[in-house]
Amino acid sequence: MGRVQRRTLLKALALTGATASLAACSTEPAPAAQPSASAAPATTAPTGTFAIESEKLELSRGSDRPLPTTIWYPTSGGPFALILFSHGLTATPSEYETLLIAWAKAGFAVAAPAYPHTSAGVRDYNALDVLNQPADASYVITELLQRYPGQIDTDRIAAAGHSAGGVTTLGMLSGTRDTRLKAAVVLAGRQLVTTPLQGAATPILFVHGKLDDTVAIADARSVYNAMTWPKAFMTVTRGNHVATSAELPAIAATSTDFWRWSLFADETAKSRLAADATEGGLATFEESLDV
Numbered sequence: 001m002g003r004v005q006r007r008t009l010l011k012a013l014a015l016t017g018a019t020a021s022l023a024a025c026s027t028e029p030a031p032a033a034q035p036s037a038s039a040a041p042a043t044t045a046p047t048g049t050f051a052i053e054s055e056k057l058e059l060s061r062g063s064d065r066p067l068p069t070t071i072w073y074p075t076s077g078g079p080f081a082l083i084l085f086s087h088g089l090t091a092t093p094s095e096y097e098t099l100l101i102a103w104a105k106a107g108f109a110v111a112a113p114a115y116p117h118t119s120a121g122v123r124d125y126n127a128l129d130v131l132n133q134p135a136d137a138s139y140v141i142t143e144l145l146q147r148y149p150g151q152i153d154t155d156r157i158a159a160a161g162h163s164a165g166g167v168t169t170l171g172m173l174s175g176t177r178d179t180r181l182k183a184a185v186v187l188a189g190r191q192l193v194t195t196p197l198q199g200a201a202t203p204i205l206f207v208h209g210k211l212d213d214t215v216a217i218a219d220a221r222s223v224y225n226a227m228t229w230p231k232a233f234m235t236v237t238r239g240n241h242v243a244t245s246a247e248l249p250a251i252a253a254t255s256t257d258f259w260r261w262s263l264f265a266d267e268t269a270k271s272r273l274a275a276d277a278t279e280g281g282l283a284t285f286e287e288s289l290d291v
Helices: 003-016 093-105 127-147 164-171 217-226 248-264 267-281
Strands: 052-060 066-074 080-086 109-113 152-162 181-187 204-209 231-236 283-288
Touching (some): 052 127, 066 127, 080 127, 080 248, 204 217, 204 248, 231 248, 267 283
Antiparallel strands (some): 052 066
8 A cells, every 4th residue: 555545535535624424424324233143152352373264255235335355263162252354545454464364363253344445456446435434344244243143242343443444443433333342453543533432431452653654643642642431552663654574463462462351351461461562672552441
């Protein structure tokens, strides 16, 4: 994803003077939780390393909103907590496989749609369509609950995203609030319009490069500072907009333990977060998770 392309969304909003809330740009409200016949959900966070497999689903929220979705999940056990991941502008889910597979191998189901107007290679690219993506993401969650009955823990659903995917994730917690979400991770993301976070307090982990020249770290910190929900911030000291292979292990470890704590109340995982984030001296960490 080129630097100029990654700037497009911010420039487009400035030029159009976008002031509507994320909800106003969405074609349908976030759905309520779907019933699902299920084995007894796990009461403790998954540990160890799981064998995984993946599938590609051809989903669509209407004829003009195809949402091809890749899902990675452990081959045994379950039902599993679900993480819905949203990609950045002109990116694809496959570009994030290292991180998403790490989450799946840790015992989580991970689903990543390719959005219809902002993913790589689309003919009708439109950066502003990111405002419709929270509803897309909620639709994908609903479809997965229906297609994988008993395999997804309906009480442990989370969202994550990078860059414009972080915008999507925050949108799912604000104007197009998906009440099923119990936690979120925002990677190099921000809010585009002033829409307060809504609904039940939901823990959020922010991960941001201090030298990010596409989405300034100050933009993420403004959301973090205004939050009254449980929150944590991992600052990658020399990081830019996209994490390097050297930075990814600490990001994967920190976010995985964040999922264990936020979705399963695993206090041991919570106690590891600072050490996870600062391993190798590549990042700093702060948190206010007990509010």
